[in-house]
Amino acid sequence: MSRNTWTRWLGRAGYALASALLLFVTLAPLVVAVSSSFKQREGLFSPELWPTQPTLDNYLTLFRDQPFAHNLLNSALVAIGVVGLSMLLGLMAAWALARVDFRGRGLLLLTILAASMFPQVAVLSGMFELVRVLGLYDSLGALLLADLMLTLPFTVWVLVTFTRQLPRELEEAAAMDGVGPLTLVFRIFAPLLAPAMVATGLLAFIAAWNEFLFALTFTLSTEQRTVPVAMALISAPSKFELPWGALMAASVIVTLPLLLLVLVFQRRIVSGLTQGAVKG
Amino acid sequence: MSRIELRGVQKRFGDQHVLRDIDLVIEPGEFCVFVGPSGCGKSTLLRLLAGLDEPSEGAISIAGRRVEHTPPAERDVAMVFQSYALYPHMTAYENMAFGLRYRKLAEAEIHRRVREAARMLDMENLLQRKPRDLSGGQRQRVAIGRAIVRQPSVFLFDEPLSNLDAALRVRTRVELARLHRALGSASMVYVTHDQVEAMTLADKIVLLRPAAERGELPSIAQCGHPLELYHHPANSFVAGFIGSPGMNFLPATVQAMADSGVTLRTGAQPCEARVAAAGLAAGEPVTIGIRPEHVRLGEGPGSGRVSHVEQLGEYAYVYLAGHDGPLANGVTPKGGPLAPEPALLVKTTRDDLQVGDRLAYTLPPEALHLFRQDGRAQPRLATAH
Numbered sequence: 046m047s048r049n050t051w052t053r054w055l056g057r058a059g060y061a062l063a064s065a066l067l068l069f070v071t072l073a074p075l076v077v078a079v080s081s082s083f084k085q086r087e088g089l090f091s092p093e094l095w096p097t098q099p100t101l102d103n104y105l106t107l108f109r110d111q112p113f114a115h116n117l118l119n120s121a122l123v124a125i126g127v128v129g130l131s132m133l134l135g136l137m138a139a140w141a142l143a144r145v146d147f148r149g150r151g152l153l154l155l156t157i158l159a160a161s162m163f164p165q166v167a168v169l170s171g172m173f174e175l176v177r178v179l180g181l182y183d184s185l186g187a188l189l190l191a192d193l194m195l196t197l198p199f200t201v202w203v204l205v206t207f208t209r210q211l212p213r214e215l216e217e218a219a220a221m222d223g224v225g226p227l228t229l230v231f232r233i234f235a236p237l238l239a240p241a242m243v244a245t246g247l248l249a250f251i252a253a254w255n256e257f258l259f260a261l262t263f264t265l266s267t268e269q270r271t272v273p274v275a276m277a278l279i280s281a282p283s284k285f286e287l288p289w290g291a292l293m294a295a296s297v298i299v300t301l302p303l304l305l306l307v308l309v310f311q312r313r314i315v316s317g318l319t320q321g322a323v324k325g
Numbered sequence: 326m327s328r329i330e331l332r333g334v335q336k337r338f339g340d341q342h343v344l345r346d347i348d349l350v351i352e353p354g355e356f357c358v359f360v361g362p363s364g365c366g367k368s369t370l371l372r373l374l375a376g377l378d379e380p381s382e383g384a385i386s387i388a389g390r391r392v393e394h395t396p397p398a399e400r401d402v403a404m405v406f407q408s409y410a411l412y413p414h415m416t417a418y419e420n421m422a423f424g425l426r427y428r429k430l431a432e433a434e435i436h437r438r439v440r441e442a443a444r445m446l447d448m449e450n451l452l453q454r455k456p457r458d459l460s461g462g463q464r465q466r467v468a469i470g471r472a473i474v475r476q477p478s479v480f481l482f483d484e485p486l487s488n489l490d491a492a493l494r495v496r497t498r499v500e501l502a503r504l505h506r507a508l509g510s511a512s513m514v515y516v517t518h519d520q521v522e523a524m525t526l527a528d529k530i531v532l533l534r535p536a537a538e539r540g541e542l543p544s545i546a547q548c549g550h551p552l553e554l555y556h557h558p559a560n561s562f563v564a565g566f567i568g569s570p571g572m573n574f575l576p577a578t579v580q581a582m583a584d585s586g587v588t589l590r591t592g593a594q595p596c597e598a599r600v601a602a603a604g605l606a607a608g609e610p611v612t613i614g615i616r617p618e619h620v621r622l623g624e625g626p627g628s629g630r631v632s633h634v635e636q637l638g639e640y641a642y643v644y645l646a647g648h649d650g651p652l653a654n655g656v657t658p659k660g661g662p663l664a665p666e667p668a669l670l671v672k673t674t675r676d677d678l679q680v681g682d683r684l685a686y687t688l689p690p691e692a693l694h695l696f697r698q699d700g701r702a703q704p705r706l707a708t709a710h
Contacts, residue, residue, distance in 0.1 A: 221377075
């Protein structure tokens with residue numbers, strides 16, 4: 046074998062090894078979660094990958110013993126609401142920040158970026174005051190408001206970047222047609238920014254769907270809880286036992302919608318994040 | 326009927342004085358072309374009319390109404406952009422109908438207008454296509470259609486042909502002229518850097534000069550009918566810009582003045598120009614200009630060597646060198662083997678000329694232009710044809 050073939054072979058082996066390692070690290074926890082969720086209580090501590098007697102008990106108890114369906118609905122409402130609000134505010138802010146000349150525009154953009162860098166804990170108490178003053182405590186509205194802090198900065202930044210690439214003559218043509226800024230933003234810019242909006246919208250959805258700290262702090266009653274909090278508060282049949290089965294079942298359920306969304310929008314996410322806004 | 330009037334318009338971007346002292350009237354139904362080299366502010370002037378920019382000073386009125394601060398949509402003008410600026414996510418039909426919907430027109434009326442425009446532009450079969458499925462020429466039609474359906478009294482075109490290939494450009498040029506006739510009373514204002522478009526389309530050419538050329542003079546170098554600019558350029562900038570290839574400029578000295586013209590000496594060669602003598606003094610250094618198509622070959626006092634021939638079939642461009650030091654096209658020769666030799670450019674239908682031939686030539690007095698030191702032209706008493 047020549048030296049060339051050797052290096053190529055080594056390269057391939059290294060690539061395969063690295064891929065396998067990456068796949069293992071990312072997928073192993075998920076595999077454990079899926080398999081555990083189908084195990085019976087006694088089987089939980091046996092090491093086999095696939096349960097000998099698979100059961101749906103864990104899933105059934107999850108919905109029977111607590112309002113898990115309700116929590117799921119709450120999560121969906123919050124996530125969808127946050128995505129909607131982020132897109133609405135993000136689009137309008139993007140037009141203003143990308144196209145309208147005003148004093149302090151750069152500073153404002155930097156401030157928005159800085160806001161996304163604050164750790165959640167740092168703003169928690171302040172946000173709590175805000176939520177209470179607005180009378181939103183223990184309601185989903187509190188989460189809508191708080192989660193915007195996590196999603197708006199990057200939504201605005203990505204949309205500003207994409208809006209800057211839209212040809213200025215398009216805006217001038219709209220001015221000749223006599224349309225106002227709102228029509229311009231929602232009827233002309235929005236369709237052209239669709240790929241970027243899908244990508245940022247999905248990221249915002251994931252952020253809101255997974256959000257735990259705000260949801261734990263700003264909601265109290267079981268009916269207002271979102272899934273991450275509900276999961277943390279799942280109780281076991283006995284005091285000396287962790288409810289692994291129910292937890293794992295909940296993890297699988299909470300992962301599925303995200304998986305589905307990513308699969309559906311996969312192609313648009315990649316094109317949205319890499320490509321220019323308008324071709325040709 | 327909408328007469329456009331600009332009075333004392335100035336436009337500055339920061340320190341740059343882009344447009345200076347614009348005084349201009351565009352009559353209703355006129356086809357007016359703004360032309361000039363890049364950086365002369367012709368597009369800016371169009372944008373001032375459209376309302377996409379506001380003048381720094383001065384008055385603009387359309388149909389007797391002051392419009393400096395009126396938004397574009399309320400000026401009764403429509404614009405065709407250089408890049409067409411079609412809405413990419415809408416079909417051709419929607420592109421044309423979009424603006425009308427915002428003027429609260431009845432759907433039936435919108436439909437009628439779009440159909441009518443599509444028929445005029447011969448694009449009825451393209452209405453359901455999106456811009457990305459259209460060729461450059463077809464996009465151009467949609468852009469023009471979008472302007473037509475608004476039934477404006479002024480059309481503004483910003484270099485509409487510059488993105489088309491040469492053959493299509495000629496065809497569209499003819500169509501635009503036809504469209505102008507068909508639309509009757511609407512005025513058109515058209516920006517181009519191409520003097521052929523300017524000459525062929527315009528009722529009135531507005532030739533603008535860039536800041537570097539004009540100094541303290543107004544931006545408009547000359548304004549008038551194409552043939553007036555061709556035969557009676559007001560200054561050497563206009564003379565050099567209009568006509569292709571450009572005019573030959575030769576340094577000369579005034580010898581004597583008479584009612585019928587001026588006697589000059591260029592190098593060692595005497596010549597006459599049929600221009601007004603008013604204001605000239607004997608011994609004054611001037612520049613004479615003659616278009617390549619007006620130099621007569623084969624006889625006369627001048628003599629030169631053919632240094633290069635460009636044969637175009639129908640006619641040829643001949644470079645005559647070695648006569649008494651004139652400069653072709655105002656090019657000042659510098660050193661080096663590839664530097665252009667001072668040469669007189671002549672357009673001729675003769676196809677028997679070879680590099681190295683010696684030729685006699687005449688500069689006919691009725692074809693000569695005379696420019697004084699500051700570039701201003703002396704009025705001509707005759708016109709060469």
